Amino acid sequence: MPQLDNDIITLAHGSGGKLTNRLLDEAIFKVLDNPMLETRGDGALFEGEGKMAFSTDSFVVSPIFFPGGNIGELAVNGTVNDIAMCGAIPKYLSLALIIEEGMPTKDLWEILLSIRDACQKAGVLIVTGDTKVVERGKGDQIFINTTGLGNVLPESKLDVFSIQEGDCILINGSIADHGMAILSKREGLQFESDIVSDTQALNDLTTDLIKKFSSSIKLFRDPTRGGVATVLNEIALQTRLGIALDSNNLPVNKTVASACELFGLDPLYVANEGKFICIVKKEVADEMIAFMSNHPKGKAAAKIGEFCTDHPGKVIAKSLFGGNRVIVMPVAEQLPRIC
């Protein structure tokens, strides 16, 4: 724990004065220490090289601590994954905190440690940042923005407009874990076996896939807010192709499925934070599932659908009993502040 003057964060910590410097020196810089952060200038300098990916996300998840993680690692993994979805190797992150006055310093410390660990796991550095403090009641403990930079793999040929009839839709594992972990925590529910968020960095797996399968991979997309249903609807609209979803093949953990039933939620619409949709040429689908299954982050990989010309712009699920059901774009997600 850092030696700060208070056990809570005060407005003065966001003032730009001595207390801000102390918060930076004793907590943030100490934890996230790296040579690029050390210069403490207005920004970080790096060598640009080839095609690069750039992505931003603000995290407002509530509660900030949840089964399987907290807002800190979520903020790192979320942006790392957005960069990975671009076919790139994530490299640098910026970190901008908006803290509500009164936040316990120990909570901030725990979040910073998670940020550090998540960065180490994903192989990224936080190279520049910002800290603001707002009055009590004008924020909610902490909001975190991370913005990422990465190098696009030369082998990457990702392009949503290269998707054709017959291309297969794969996923690297079970859906709805993150959303249901947040909801269980919010509602104070205990399940037989705990539901934990799937928050994890996917860049190791996506990099391996691109290196091995290169131009056979047409798209990566992570089904976060709005879940798999939303992402597939967006892709169907962009490509003007139909998607035939194979509901029977959707990996859903049992406890998560029960929790979804209890709340009347369809797992297809619930957020994920460590899963990605992968659209590939039919010929490589089986080999790719086998490859993913051998990776710790792809063990429950499955083929969940394919593209067709039958119902352009629409996602239709074949159900267990052979019936068809249109998976519409949700008007609003069931769960606000899921990420």
Added chain:
Amino acid sequence: MPQLDNDIITLAHGSGGKLTNRLLDEAIFKVLDNPMLETRGDGALFEGEGKMAFSTDSFVVSPIFFPGGNIGELAVNGTVNDIAMCGAIPKYLSLALIIEEGMPTKDLWEILLSIRDACQKAGVLIVTGDTKVVERGKGDQIFINTTGLGNVLPESKLDVFSIQEGDCILINGSIADHGMAILSKREGLQFESDIVSDTQALNDLTTDLIKKFSSSIKLFRDPTRGGVATVLNEIALQTRLGIALDSNNLPVNKTVASACELFGLDPLYVANEGKFICIVKKEVADEMIAFMSNHPKGKAAAKIGEFCTDHPGKVIAKSLFGGNRVIVMPVAEQLPRIC
């Protein structure tokens, strides 16, 4: 004005579903339209080249509309300036909004238009973004994170550790305008002539200076939160040199000076959003002030001090009457949420 379903922003606009897409299509993408934003992937792709600068800032200014600007243009100019302070030409920005449920759509629209205009003036593109909505009472209308990327000018030799005894400290114009504009608005005060924020992008002037004076320029730094006093204290600590500040030469607008007096504030500690400190070799100081004075953003440029070895790590001001006064690093800024 965009055709949204509501005249206020609702939680559903941050859900990732249909209403989020509508907000993006009808407002954000429509206003900020550019080819890089159009792909709507998880991130933006660009060609990396040479040394680049990367900087982030979250803006929580209150009120969001103030004399001379609003939070939108402030967010663009602030990050553009951080990149400019690195000796770089700002190029791309990310834009992440955290909106409080209930924000009037027309206010969001006005802010988006200001963002667009500020981007055009500064010559930058918003290429990727994120939108979140939090419940009423968990935010404060809107918080904006911008993160910027730019190309470091090959002529730039900025390096805080190259600063030596005798180097001069210049500023491009009057201080304390932004902070006093915010404070006057908060307190509902009217002054004889209005005090307006100095929010503006500085990259055109800094680029011209670097191209002309190259290695004679040792540091740029923008005195935002904590004002000139804080920035100079940080530099004195980093360089282990003393700073002799010439109080008589500090440009302060008359109305701003009166307002400071009224509130018992020292303009040296009040935030600026369109000013920068420039540390240069003595030999070029006069020429550089003449050069800046010919630029619309440097009309009131002045030499406000120089580096010495007398009192390492300390900033000491010579007053009007010849006395000396230590300008300490503030413990906390007088005004929270100034940017």
